[in-house]
Amino acid sequence: xxxxxxxxxxxxxxxxxxxxxxxxxxxxxxxxxxxxxxxxxxxxxxxxxxxxxxxxxxxxxxxxxxxxxxxxxxxxxxxxxxxxxxxxxxxxxxxxxxxxxxxxxxxxxxxxxxxxxxxxxxxxxxxxxxxxxxxxxxxxxxxxxxxxxxxxxxxxxxxxxxxxxxxxxxxxxxxxxxxxxx
Numbered sequence: 001x002x003x004x005x006x007x008x009x010x011x012x013x014x015x016x017x018x019x020x021x022x023x024x025x026x027x028x029x030x031x032x033x034x035x036x037x038x039x040x041x042x043x044x045x046x047x048x049x050x051x052x053x054x055x056x057x058x059x060x061x062x063x064x065x066x067x068x069x070x071x072x073x074x075x076x077x078x079x080x081x082x083x084x085x086x087x088x089x090x091x092x093x094x095x096x097x098x099x100x101x102x103x104x105x106x107x108x109x110x111x112x113x114x115x116x117x118x119x120x121x122x123x124x125x126x127x128x129x130x131x132x133x134x135x136x137x138x139x140x141x142x143x144x145x146x147x148x149x150x151x152x153x154x155x156x157x158x159x160x161x162x163x164x165x166x167x168x169x170x171x172x173x174x175x176x177x178x179x180x181x182x
Contacts, residue, residue, distance in 0.1 A: 009120075011035040012051060014044035014067065015059040015086075024057065027113045041065050049077050055120050058103070060087035060094055066155060068094065071101040084119045086111060088178070091147035146174060 011028050015021040016039050025035040036051050038044035041062060048056065056074060058067040067085060074081060083103045087094070090108035098106050105119040136144070146164065153159040157175075161168040 009033045009055050010051065010053040012038065012044065012047050012053040012056045014038045014041070014047075014056065014062070014070065016040060016063045017059070024113070024116070031113070031117075041070055044070060045073055045077070048074050048081070052078050053081060056081055056083045057086050057116060058083055060085050060098070061089045061155075064155070066151065068097055068101060068151070071098065071103050075102045082120055084116065086116065089147060091144045093144065093148040094151060097151075142174070143178065146171070150175075 009028075011025075011033055013021045013024055013028075013035060015024075015037075018039060021037045021039065025037050028035040034053075036047050036053065038047045044056075044058070047053075058070060058074070060067045067087075071083060074083060082105075084105045084107055085095075085098045085103045086107050086109060088109040090106070095106040105122060107115060107119050111119075146160070149163050150157075150160045153163060157171060158168050161171040164171065
């Protein structure tokens with residue numbers, strides 16, 4: 001990477017995982033960037049207005065909310081900001097919605113610092129992206145469906161379980177068993 005892609009950017013990290021957010025902030029600072037951290041949606045919106053960062057790393061799944069709900073307001077308050085969604089709960093439906101709402105890139109966890117910085121430096125889509133050699137597994141399709149219904153129910157586990165016709169504890173177990181990428 002060139003110096004331009006690593007240094008002299010002002011980042012805002014909005015993630016409810018305090019340890020992850022602070023570690024990522026330190027990594028960005030070591031590379032010569034400025035970084036600010038917010039752990040909930042209200043802090044994230046306030047920090048965006050106060051600091052006007054050039055780049056925002058936004059967690060998709062915040063404690064009682066979805067990062068998707070913040071994208072439009074972040075962009076409205078800071079029109080030139082670039083937003084990368086970083087999530088351990090990736091799904092096709094949330095990726096599509098994030099981009100439609102104004103996020104610039106969607107990156108599944110785990111992602112290293114070079115992956116994160118690199119996501120900000122991708123100016124356009126890549127038509128040469130490799131296509132999957134096999135369709136997704138049944139487990140992956142189930143995970144995607146659960147994530148879509150969970151999003152439709154604003155993250156409410158009980159409402160999602162009812163919508164899926166399963167017991168709440170069964171849904172919680174399924175959510176803990178994230179399928180491998182296929």
